[in-house]
Amino acid sequence: xxxxxxxxxxxxxxxxxxxxxxxxxxxxxxxxxxxxxxxxxxxxxxxxxxxxxxxxxxxxxxxxxxxxxxxxxxxxxxxxxxxxxxxxxxxxxxxxxxxxxxxxxxxxxxxxxxxxxxxxxxxxxxxxxxxxxxxxxxxxxxxxxxxxxxxxxxxxxxxxxxxxxxxxxxxxxxxxxxxxxxxxxxxxxxxxxxxxxxxxxxxxxxxxxxxx
Ligand code: TMP
Numbered sequence: 459x460x461x462x463x464x465x466x467x468x469x470x471x472x473x474x475x476x477x478x479x480x481x482x483x484x485x486x487x488x489x490x491x492x493x494x495x496x497x498x499x500x501x502x503x504x505x506x507x508x509x510x511x512x513x514x515x516x517x518x519x520x521x522x523x524x525x526x527x528x529x530x531x532x533x534x535x536x537x538x539x540x541x542x543x544x545x546x547x548x549x550x551x552x553x554x555x556x557x558x559x560x561x562x563x564x565x566x567x568x569x570x571x572x573x574x575x576x577x578x579x580x581x582x583x584x585x586x587x588x589x590x591x592x593x594x595x596x597x598x599x600x601x602x603x604x605x606x607x608x609x610x611x612x613x614x615x616x617x618x619x620x621x622x623x624x625x626x627x628x629x630x631x632x633x634x635x636x637x638x639x640x641x642x643x644x645x646x647x648x649x650x651x652x653x654x655x656x657x658x659x660x661x662x663x664x665x666x667x668x669x670x
Contacts, residue, residue, distance in 0.1 A: 461546070461547060461548045462548055462661040462662075463545050463546055463548060463660065463661065463665065464494065464495070464544065464545045464547070464548050464549040464550035464551060464657070464660070465545075465550045465551075465586045465587065465653070465656050465657045465660035465661075466541070466545060466550075466551050466553065466583055466584070466585045466586050466587075466660075466665065467484075467550060467551065467552050467553065467585065467586065467587050467589070467653050467656060467657075468553045468555075468556040468558070468585040468587070468588045468589070469481050469484075469552070469553070469554055469555075469588075469589050469591060469649075470555060470556065470558045470559060470562075470588055470589070470590050470591070470622065471590055471591030471592065471593065471622075471638060472593065472595075472598060472615045472618055472619050472622070473598065473604060473605075473610060473615055474593060474598040474601045474602070474604075475591035475592070475593045475598070475638045476591055476593075476638055476642065476645065477554050477555070477591055478499070478554055479642060480591065480642075480645060480646060480649055481497050481499070481552050481553075481554045482497060483642075483646045483649075484552050484646070484649055484650060484653060485497045485552050487646070487650050488550060488552070488650075488653065488654075488657075491654075493550060493654075493657060494547075494548055494549045494550065495549065495550040495551070495552060496544060496549055496550075496551055496552070497551075497552050497553075497554065498537070498541070498551055498552070498553045498554070499553065499554035499555060500530070500533060500534055500537075500553065500554070500555045500556055500559070500560075501515075501530060501533050501555075502533055502537055505533065505536060505537075507529055507532050507533045507536060508533055510529055511526065511529055511530060511533060514526055514529075514608065515607045515608050515609070516606075516607060516608075517606075517607070517608055523564065523567055523569075523570070526564075527560065527564040527570075527575060527578070528578055530560045530564075531557070531560060531578035531579050532578075534556065534557060534560070534579065534582055535582065538582065538583060541583055542583065542665070545583070545665060550653075550657055552653075553585070556582075556585060556588070557576075557579035557582055557668060558588060558622065558625055558631075560575065560578075560579060561575040561576050561579070561621065561625060562618045562621040562622045562625060563609060563618055563621075565621050566614060566617035566618045566620075566621050572621070572624065572625070573670070576668075576670050577670055579668055580667075580668055580669060580670045581667050581668065582667065582668045583665055583666075583667065583668075584631070584665070584666035584667050584668045584669075585631070585632070586632060586656045586659070586660040586663070587632050587634060587652060587653065587656040588631055588632060588633050588634070589633075589634045589635075589636050589649055589652060590622060590626060590633060590634070590635050590636065591636050591638035591645070592635050592636060592637055592638055592639075593638040593639055594639070595612055595615065595616050595619070597639050598612075598615070599612065630669060632656075634652050636648055636649060636652075
């Protein structure tokens with residue numbers, strides 16, 4: 459009998475929303491409950507493309523805006539064979555940022571529209587669930603200073619948040635807004651419930667593709 463596929467679960471949100479903490483806790487909880495699960499994150503900075511992106515984010519190099527957008531997308535595409543293999547083997551993938559970050563961050567720059575930004579990611583494996591960790595800019599500010607990397611300013615993060623809100627109106631994507639102002643444990647419980655439901659449902663569904 460063919461092995462049931464894993465689910466592709468993505469966590470998105472602005473900085474300070476707690477995505478990485480929640481991804482780790484979710485993978486741990488799924489593994490504890492006997493469900494094979496692994497975490498991935500984008501950008502994946504260890505590849506050759508990822509290193510170019512990392513240097514750009516750390517302000518060690520400058521790249522033209524369209525170019526870096528395409529590099530972020532290429533960084534996802536280079537991991538697709540591995541993602542598909544793991545999903546087919548029955549491993550659920552919990553992904554810290556995906557194409558939606560790509561579109562939200564680039565389209566928050568002047569001169570970019572959502573349509574152009576979405577094109578390079580068309581055809582990527584489509585997440586079975588995208589949870590958006592929602593946190594107001596005021597609450598994010600209470601969680602401390604932004605870091606040193608490019609994009610980590612409250613003005614830019616606000617613009618990014620608005621772009622995410624536009625993206626969340628797309629009914630072809632299974633979005634769930636999660637109130638990230640709750641305690642870490644309450645957010646975790648909420649995320650785990652949605653994920654377990656999705657894993658059950660995804661077993662019997664083919665993996666989709668992102669559309670434009
Ligand atoms: P992180 O490694 O702390 O999540 O930061 C990655 C940064 O890169 C974050 O500011 C969001 C940004 N980003 C893009 O601009 N485009 C993308 O496609 C992705 C995945 C992230």
